[in-house]
Amino acid sequence: MHSKEQISHDEYQKTADWLMSQTQHRPQVAIICGSGLGMLCDTLKCQDSFAYSDIPGFPQSTVQGHAGRLVFGELKGKTCVCMQGRFHMYEGHSLCKTTFPIRVFKMMGVDTLIVTNAAGSLADGLQPGDIMIIKDHVNFPGLVGLNPLSGPNDDKFGLRFPAMSGCYDRGLRCLAMEIAKQQGVAGLTREGVYAMVGGPNFETIAEARLLHRLGVDAVGMSTAPEVVVATHCGLRVFGLSLITNKVATSYEDGESVDHEGVLEVGRLRSLAVQQLVAELVSRLEINNNSDGAV
Numbered sequence: 001m002h003s004k005e006q007i008s009h010d011e012y013q014k015t016a017d018w019l020m021s022q023t024q025h026r027p028q029v030a031i032i033c034g035s036g037l038g039m040l041c042d043t044l045k046c047q048d049s050f051a052y053s054d055i056p057g058f059p060q061s062t063v064q065g066h067a068g069r070l071v072f073g074e075l076k077g078k079t080c081v082c083m084q085g086r087f088h089m090y091e092g093h094s095l096c097k098t099t100f101p102i103r104v105f106k107m108m109g110v111d112t113l114i115v116t117n118a119a120g121s122l123a124d125g126l127q128p129g130d131i132m133i134i135k136d137h138v139n140f141p142g143l144v145g146l147n148p149l150s151g152p153n154d155d156k157f158g159l160r161f162p163a164m165s166g167c168y169d170r171g172l173r174c175l176a177m178e179i180a181k182q183q184g185v186a187g188l189t190r191e192g193v194y195a196m197v198g199g200p201n202f203e204t205i206a207e208a209r210l211l212h213r214l215g216v217d218a219v220g221m222s223t224a225p226e227v228v229v230a231t232h233c234g235l236r237v238f239g240l241s242l243i244t245n246k247v248a249t250s251y252e253d254g255e256s257v258d259h260e261g262v263l264e265v266g267r268l269r270s271l272a273v274q275q276l277v278a279e280l281v282s283r284l285e286i287n288n289n290s291d292g293a294v
């Protein structure tokens with residue numbers, strides 16, 4: 001059962017130490033690539049990359065569009081680590097496994113986490129191909145106790161009862177909007193609320209209508225656990241959703257979604273997302289007190 005598995009401090013440390021023995025890079029920024037967004041890694045210079053299957057303690061990616069590689073490199077003067085493929089609860093991973101890399105990154109000295117995902121839109125103003133800067137999330141699995149922080153709290157990482165009210169950094173959200181304007185994609189970009197559902201099935205029409213009534217702008221099957229764990233251990237977080245489809249809310253129009261369509265929109269919009277993330281990284285002010293000691 002999800003909440004029973006615990007990962008010890010030593011296990012995270014072992015993975016962090018192994019990675020630091022294999023690469024000279026000391027990342028300040030971690031980037032998680034959503035479905036079809038693996039090309040975000042392509043912009044990194046002087047790459048060192050590792051298959052997840054070669055990294056001690058790392059889970060494996062099983063989803064198409066998630067290559068399963070950890071890539072270190074330089075992006076516009078910042079050292080980054082990029083997950084080309086994330087872990088989802090529906091793959092059968094425990095929530096602490098899906099979020100395992102986050103604490104490893106913290107131990108390696110990362111200051112800022114950038115999460116990206118593919119998501120379905122419930123908002124009239126968000127069309128496929130649009131970019132939603134995540135203002136906040138609704139963690140549906142978390143609300144019913146499926147939370148990566150369940151179980152004994154490790155005080156070395158953070159508080160037993162961490163606040164989540166400011167988990168998507170306001171300054172980074174404003175900066176991203178400013179960059180979107182400068183890059184001429186402001187018309188495609190707006191803020192919104194992301195909801196995580198468990199998946200792997202897409203929503204029924206009744207579920208979609210419920211989410212819409214609750215004020216959700218976009219829905220996906222990831223991200224919230226990563227952000228909860230990152231916020232718990234003091235990482236600054238920026239998140240964006242690439243809107244890959246409209247979620248069907250009508251019994252009449254026969255609209256439907258599939259994973260191949262999700263990946264296709266990722267490919268079509270890869271450049272815009274890549275440019276936004278690269279410019280954001282270049283303009284990040286890094287807190288150099290982040291020495292990774294936890």
Ligand SMILES: O=P(O)(O)O[C@H]1O[C@H](CO)[C@@H](O)[C@H]1O
Nearest residue numbers: 034035117118220221222262
């Ligand atoms: O959230 P990411 O990993 O981008 O993937 C999204 O795309 C997949 C569905 O097509 C689901 O895994 C959903 O969560």
Ligand code: HPA
Nearest residue numbers: 118119120219220221262
């Ligand atoms: O419509 C969706 N629902 C849930 N997850 C998703 N990921 C991409 N699109 C969707």
